[in-house]
Amino acid sequence: MxxxxxxxxxxxxxxxxxxxxxxxxxxxxxxxxxxxxxxxxxxxxxxxxxxxxxxxxGTDFCLADPNCFLQTNFTFDDSYNVCYGDMYIKNSTYNPGKYVGIILCSPTRYHLFLSDDIYGMFYNIADGGGSGEDHCELIGGTSSTATVSADYSQSPGIKGYYRHRMNQAFKFGDIGKLGPSSNWFGTWLECGVTIPDDVYVYRE
The missing domain is CATH 1.20.5 (Single alpha-helices involved in coiled-coils or other helix-helix interfaces)
Incomplete structure (x- = not known):
């Protein structure tokens, strides 16, 4: 010791x-x-x-879950769009505009649409209080992570969904800077969400 x-x-x-x-x-x-x-x-x-x-x-379960992205084709208004990649539908949690249609330009850039019928026409979404940043909410992003195409000021006058701010219900009517409304939309949007890597995807 x-x-x-x-x-x-x-x-x-x-x-x-x-x-x-x-x-x-x-x-x-x-x-x-x-x-x-x-x-x-x-x-x-x-x-x-x-x-x-x-x-x-199956499909019904996915479309009832706002966090599930159903990979499937859909019919859409191609009036002002540059994205033609993979297509997804998900529950928007809003009514009208029950379903979000997403078409990829790339995994981080997309064009968003809304419809009340997954088998019907998906329409463009416009913003009456900006240029579409708040639409990132529909796929799990926020306005702070949004990048919007600069061509929203040339959006044509057509029919579609619109609202003025985050969390506000959508309405259907006139949209487009070149039409009679003050609801603008661009050809693409980035939300800081990578699809499909950042989301849950169900494939039919």
């Missing part, structure tokens, strides 16, 4: 302290790994449960 008060004693205490500190750090690291694994597995279980529900409910 090393006598107390000697250099050897204090060195032994110091070495023991370092050893115990390393053990604590090691256990904390293992604990974090376990927690991360637990969160990962929990997310996987939630994803699989959702897929199970989708299998049982």
């Amino acid at each position: 090393v006598p107390k008060g000697t250099d050897s004693y204090y060195k032994e205490v110091y070495d023991r302290e370092i050893f115990l500190e390393n053990q604590v750090n090691k256990l904390n690291k293992e604990l974090h790994i376990c927690r991360d694994r637990e969160i990962f597995l929990e997310n996987q279980v939630n994803k699989l449960n959702k897929e199970l529900h989708m299998c049982r409910g």
Whole structure:
């Protein structure tokens, strides 16, 4: 036994302290790994449960869930649009304008439409208080993450959906800068949401 008060004693205490500190750090690291694994597995279980529900409910279940994007084609007003990629439909949570139609230019750029019938015509969406930034709400984005095409000032006078601000209900009527309304819309929109990577997609 090393006598107390000697250099050897204090060195032994110091070495023991370092050893115990390393053990604590090691256990904390293992604990974090376990927690991360637990969160990962929990997310996987939630994803699989959702897929199970989708299998049982199919398209109808997806269209009832505002967080589900149904990959499918739809009929749309092509009056002022530059996006012709993959197409999706989702629940908008609004009425009128029950369903959002999304056509990709790229995973981060798209054109949005609204319709009350998934088998009917999907119409353009205009903004009476801006240029369409608040429409990002429809796919999980916000006005602060929005980038709008600069050509909204040339939007033609047609029929479509419109509103003036975030969370406001939509109306159907005249839209387009070149028409009789003050409701503008552009040919594309970016919302900081990458589709399909950032969303849940159900494929028929």
